[in-house]
Amino acid sequence: MPDSELPDLPVSRGRVLVIDDEADIREGLETLLDLEGFTVQTAENATEGLKKFEAGIYDLVLLDLMMPDRSGLEVLDDIRKRDSETPVFLITAYGSIEVAVEALKSGANDYFSKPWDNEKLLIEIERQMARTRLERENRELRRALKQRYSFPNIVGKSERMLRVLDLVSQVAPSKSNILITGETGTGKELIAKAIHANSPRADQPFVGVNSGSLPPDLLESTLFGHVKGAFTGAVANRKGYFETANRGTIFFDEIGTLTADMQVKLLRVLQEREFMPVGSTETIKVDVRILAATNAELVKMVEEGRFRQDLYYRLNVINIPLPALRDRKEDIPLLTEHFFQVYCRENEKYLDPQGRSLLRFENEAMHILMDYNWPGNVRELENAVERAVVLSTSDTVPVSVLPEHVLHSTGVRLPRESGEVLPADASLFEVVADFEAKRIVEVLEAVNYSQTDAATRLKIPLSTLNQKIKRLGIVVKRKTASN
Ligand SMILES: Nc1ncnc2c1ncn2[C@@H]1O[C@H](COP(=O)(O)OP(=O)(O)OP(=O)(O)O)[C@@H](O)[C@H]1O
Ligand SMILES: [Mg+2]
Numbered sequence: 337m338p339d340s341e342l343p344d345l346p347v348s349r350g351r352v353l354v355i356d357d358e359a360d361i362r363e364g365l366e367t368l369l370d371l372e373g374f375t376v377q378t379a380e381n382a383t384e385g386l387k388k389f390e391a392g393i394y395d396l397v398l399l400d401l402m403m404p405d406r407s408g409l410e411v412l413d414d415i416r417k418r419d420s421e422t423p424v425f426l427i428t429a430y431g432s433i434e435v436a437v438e439a440l441k442s443g444a445n446d447y448f449s450k451p452w453d454n455e456k457l458l459i460e461i462e463r464q465m466a467r468t469r470l471e472r473e474n475r476e477l478r479r480a481l482k483q484r485y486s487f488p489n490i491v492g493k494s495e496r497m498l499r500v501l502d503l504v505s506q507v508a509p510s511k512s513n514i515l516i517t518g519e520t521g522t523g524k525e526l527i528a529k530a531i532h533a534n535s536p537r538a539d540q541p542f543v544g545v546n547s548g549s550l551p552p553d554l555l556e557s558t559l560f561g562h563v564k565g566a567f568t569g570a571v572a573n574r575k576g577y578f579e580t581a582n583r584g585t586i587f588f589d590e591i592g593t594l595t596a597d598m599q600v601k602l603l604r605v606l607q608e609r610e611f612m613p614v615g616s617t618e619t620i621k622v623d624v625r626i627l628a629a630t631n632a633e634l635v636k637m638v639e640e641g642r643f644r645q646d647l648y649y650r651l652n653v654i655n656i657p658l659p660a661l662r663d664r665k666e667d668i669p670l671l672t673e674h675f676f677q678v679y680c681r682e683n684e685k686y687l688d689p690q691g692r693s694l695l696r697f698e699n700e701a702m703h704i705l706m707d708y709n710w711p712g713n714v715r716e717l718e719n720a721v722e723r724a725v726v727l728s729t730s731d732t733v734p735v736s737v738l739p740e741h742v743l744h745s746t747g748v749r750l751p752r753e754s755g756e757v758l759p760a761d762a763s764l765f766e767v768v769a770d771f772e773a774k775r776i777v778e779v780l781e782a783v784n785y786s787q788t789d790a791a792t793r794l795k796i797p798l799s800t801l802n803q804k805i806k807r808l809g810i811v812v813k814r815k816t817a818s819n
Pocket of ligand 2: 524525589
């Protein structure tokens with residue numbers, strides 16, 4: 337049969353190396369993993385196992401603790417000397433806390449005692465692989481960016497975000513004024529700091545001003561300083577932000593909130609590079625780079641005469657527009673993982689011995705996060721993850737821990753067309769797939785779209801159901817978010 341007629345076979349879900357001296361166990365694991373779509377290699381003793389480990393690339397190793405030639409802990413030690421990253425699960429004939437502790441200390445990622453629950457093992461393999469993948473992606477991303485510029489706390493691999501970072505690295509070295517635009521929570525302040533940190537001014541001050549949060553008269557003396565006696569309460573000379581930021585960067589957040597009067601004063605500084613403190617008759621010269629941010633429609637404000645056009649052009653020499661999170665959803669898993677790391681550390685919860693977060697959202701919850709449209713963007717996601725870290729009582733965060741409004745607004749997703757009739761010349765593969773899809777949709781509907789319940793009813797592991805749903809293109813809808 338020519339290639340074009342082959343059905344789309346699912347790609348391998350990962351490569352697993354099984355090292356165990358007992359043939360029954362080896363074969364059992366091989367069958368189980370193979371059925372689940374993993375690629376499996378086996379070795380019947382420690383020496384062969386290490387040889388295979390060195391020769392191949394694996395996503396996970398299942399390692400027996402007791403083998404005639406060497407102990408699993410010794411093998412683990414050898415594996416870790418060669419590779420600190422590939423996850424290893426130890427399996428052993430008897431469960432004892434001491435061995436478990438020893439295994440985890442020696443760098444194993446998990447521990448199973450015979451007889452184990454196959455479903456639990458599969459779930460753990462899957463989540464461990466997902467975690468390793470995300471860690472690797474995050475690390476590679478950071479490494480790639482570091483080579484050019486350093487954005488240590490900016491996470492994102494989407495095309496749109498990479499373009500933003502490219503633009504940032506291009507404009508950072510210059511002295512040009514930059515206007516950063518974007519919805520609330522898209523990272524405008526973060527980007528402003530990154531521009532400063534990657535500029536020749538990085539060692540000089542970065543001063544942030546939120547023009548909206550200060551009354552206009554106070555804003556003027558805050559920015560330009562004042563001399564003693566300039567107004568009631570001015571008991572001494574005081575430096576303003578512009579002077580503090582000299583040779584560095586000043587960042588005007590929410591620039592759209594500047595009053596007409598302050599717009600004139602700021603324009604003057606931009607043109608003359610000098611200003612006068614309140615109550616003073618002497619001008620002060622400064623060398624300051626100006627960044628500004630707005631989530632308001634500044635162009636519209638200019639059209640309506642609420643923002644000076646000349647000031648707008650001065651500020652907007654270069655525009656960096658930040659994408660909304662809903663337009664770069666592929667960054668959601670990375671950002672989630674990043675915030676898990678941050679908040680697990682902060683809360684000292686669910687950390688492995690290396691201090692890395694073990695927390696993850698259960699699949700359903702992750703689907704919801706991907707579905708939601710994030711009006712508050714990254715900040716809203718960050719808050720949802722922080723909340724999940726604080727409220728979770730196990731290392732798998734359930735749907736119920738998501739904020740109410742997130743649950744309610746992720747609406748219904750439709751199942752694939754159920755009235756569709758297969759063409760008469762459909763292949764056996766298509767007929768089987770169609771039958772499977774229909775049955776799965778039927779059961780999902782019967783259990784109100786709980787995938788866990790559906791898996792139980794269909795008598796297949798949850799992970800298999802997830803995989804089938806993806807492969808068959810079934811879209812799972814949720815009637816009520818809290819099912
Ligand atoms: N790409 C990103 N990677 C990691 N964290 C991010 C990213 N973008 C935003 N954040 C985080 O999200 C939060 C909000 O970002 P920031 O304050 O920069 O947004 P903003 O656009 O200035 O929002 P606002 O308009 O409401 O002031 C911060 O905690 C920030 O660290
Ligand atoms: Mg901000």
